[in-house]
Amino acid sequence: MSKQTPANKDHTENDGDNIEVWEDIVSPKDLLISIAICTITTLGGYLIAPNDPSKELMFGLIGVVIGFLICSLIIKPKRTISYIDDEEK
Amino acid sequence: MDITLILEMIAASMFGAVLYTIIGIAPGTDETAVLAPVTLVLVLTGMEPIVILAFFISAIVAKKLTDSIPVAIAGIPGGVMSAPMVEHAMVLKKYGLPDVSIRKMASGSVIGTIISVPLSLMLANLLIPVGGIIAEYSNQIFFGGAVFLALMTKNRWLALLSIIPFALLIQGLRHLYWGIDAVPEDFTVFTSFFLGITLGPIILRLFELMNKEIRNSLPRQKSNNIALRRQKKLKGFPNPFKLLDKKEVGSSAAGSVLGVGTFFMSPVGMTIFLGEVLTSRIKDPIKKASRAISSMDGVTNSAYIAGTLIPLIAIGLPLSPTAIGPGIALFEAPPVFTEDHNLHHILSMSDFVVATVIGAVIAISLTFFVTIKYSQQICTFVFKYIPHEALLGVFFGLVIMLAYRDAGLINIGGVLLVGLVAGVLHRWGVNYGVQFMVLYSAPWIVMQLL
Known part of the structure; x- marks a missing residue:
């Protein structure tokens, strides 16, 4: 994996490099980064938790939320939204 | 029932409604894939069973309410279940x-929710006497279900032939884990x-991305172009019975009743079928759509609620597509819930009623209001x-976390292996239904081969 920052705007706007996964368009690079981040935060949370079954999952869940927030901040959605104005009928 | 428990149910329902309002709008989210893992985690954290049920009911109602928003606004299904509606929604979109x-x-x-909740509770009550008999033959039923579903797919012989190898893969891994003391x-x-x-x-696709030839041959796109139509504002608090005309209320209600009665069938199939039957005679395209x-x-709403509640209350085994898919954690989430100890055994009839009503009422009042009033804003936010x-x-x-929890590091590899095989089968047309049924009956299937 290259070390360039995933949020690099030029990257997502310049090349038509994205593919469809699960009905939406993603960049393979960003997808790998997101999976890496979420796996690390989730499994990491699970592993650093005190040795108690329900706490382990709670920490894991907190890890998921943290991973999700990080990914949402650094990855730009590959969707272009345009608006169509309706004429009053 | 004490107040704290009721407050907990309300809090869990609100959490479910908010979370699945957002997830429902995100395009292409498969119901099972988004509902099952979160419910599983909540079950495993040791949350009260009745609170979990309230959460789950609220989550499915909210998800079903909101996954139609992207269909209407952008023609993109918000989930597998809303895919059949795209065609009709596109007609309305065309007319602005x-x-x-x-x-x-x-x-x-x-309307589907209001009708299916009491009706499912009643039907479940009627089925309780035969529930025990059904449960006794569960292995045969699941195997029969796998065969039946395999025969219904497009590539039926392929699907049929995949049943035994897939069962072997699952049992093989389990015996390996036992053999090396992983579990x-x-x-x-x-x-x-x-x-x-x-x-x-998804696992299959990820592996493919690491193959240069496949990666280069995949169709490339720069972005997903979504056109949103601006909407007119609606004043006052929305009333579902005023937003529909009498005939629409009638056919939604009829569809909901049929959706409850056919809880053991594929909800997507029933939605397409009933949608056609109920509207085939209407000529005017706008009215028809x-x-x-x-x-x-x-139909989808009531099929989902009935498919969850009836097997839960009457049988205790996930004998419906909804139960074995999104609702699986309510039946089987070892070590908390097992075949002999799950919501069916723990909750009383009044528990079921209270949890379902709290979940449904909260999801409807939060999500319906928000859906009608702010669908455009939410859609824009999620897409952007x-x-x-x-x-x-x-x-x-x-x-990955749940794989590690189940059987340690080795199981991450095991789950990737299962996912890889399941992904290939899925692409070949062997649907989730067949695979889930095989997962359930794998120990029995393997024993028959000896």
């Missing part, structure tokens, strides 16, 4: 009526294999700020 679409669909959903003898790995199957198509989407949403990669990453992370 996406706001009408949303209101009709959401109102259909509400204790009395623990059967289930949850993480289930999730491996669910995320199979709005009748179709309102009644289809009624929630990257699809983050959603995929979240579910992948959850699956």
